[in-house]
Amino acid sequence: MTATSVRVALVGCGRMGRHHGRLLSNDRRAMITVVCDPDVSAAERLRAELAPQAAVCPRVDELWSREDVDAVVICTPTLEHFGQVRTALERGWHVLCEKPLASNANELQILMADALQARARGQQCSVGYQRRHWSTFRTLRREVQSRRWGPVRAVSLHAAEAWQTTIAGTWRDDPRQNPGGFVGDAGSHKLDILFYVANLLPREVFARCWRRGSRVEIVMSASVVAADDVPVTLDFIGDAHHLGETWHFHCAEADLLVLQDRLWLARDQRLEPLPADEPQSEPVISFLDSICHGAAELAPPECAWPVFQLTQALLESSRTGRVILVA
Structure with a gap:
């Protein structure tokens, strides 16, 4: 993947979604192509401010069939993380998910195993431990x-x-x-x-x-x-x-x-x-470093287990x- 081709879907347009979106909009390696939130007004505000070229998806299940996404940044409530991370990895996308990664031990262990398999396919998967x-x-x-x-x-x-x-x-x-x-x-x-x-x-x-x-x-x-x-x-x-x-x-x-x-x-x-x-960085910037330049993941999913x-x-x-x- 070239350093300018990462097409990012931002899932969750609240406080953390806006934080990550602001950093993405200022990084030439990324383009926000989709913003997703059931609160359509929040998604529209974020798009108007940071990504006028992005499509708005009010339902996350509408996201998975899109072909204009390489990576997803997940900023939704914890209970939603498991299904969203799994589906994104199955689609072949890179994933950055806000913490906590999952709400119970079984889900967390499944996501760690999924991420390990995805890593073998060249996908990145990170947790947003700032x-x-x-x-x-x-x-x-x-x-x-x-x-x-x-x-x-x-x-x-x-x-x-x-x-x-x-x-x-x-x-x-x-x-x-x-x-x-x-x-x-x-x-x-x-x-x-x-x-x-x-x-x-x-x-x-x-x-x-x-x-x-x-x-x-x-x-x-x-x-x-x-x-x-x-x-x-x-x-x-x-x-x-x-x-x-x-x-x-x-x-x-x-x-x-x-x-x-x-x-x-x-x-x-x-x-x-x-x-x-x-060096000083932020999770979404390090995420792009891993995707574009092969930098080591600083917060891989397995770090969520002891926490x-x-x-x-x-x-x-x-x-x-x-x-x-x-x-």
């Missing part, structure tokens, strides 16, 4: 995995967002469509960092959740013990009054911190900035009040 593409976390991963600062001895995360204010009347406030609420949705990106940066494998989990008047979980506080007896503390505050994300990776010889998107190194009682010098397992353990613990062992 932080794997950001310079800050790519640099953090390099520093942690280099062992330059010794093994990881403890990790903590504090994630805050006014997420609850954005979900009223949407699928995100429906526990069937968005199991786990804030943690299952926006928190999925953060949980992925434990595996991407440090390859920490959880062994046991204890968590508590609060819905704060919503139908889904808004706040979670959790304690995790990972392999090698590494303690991990996770706090998700979905009714905060600001957007913030703080990570502390405490290693044997230094602490590596992410404070408001900046990377810091702490040692000998001093805190100093650490340049984030790895799913940890999320399920956190939710089970919060429901039962028990410590949950992670297989």
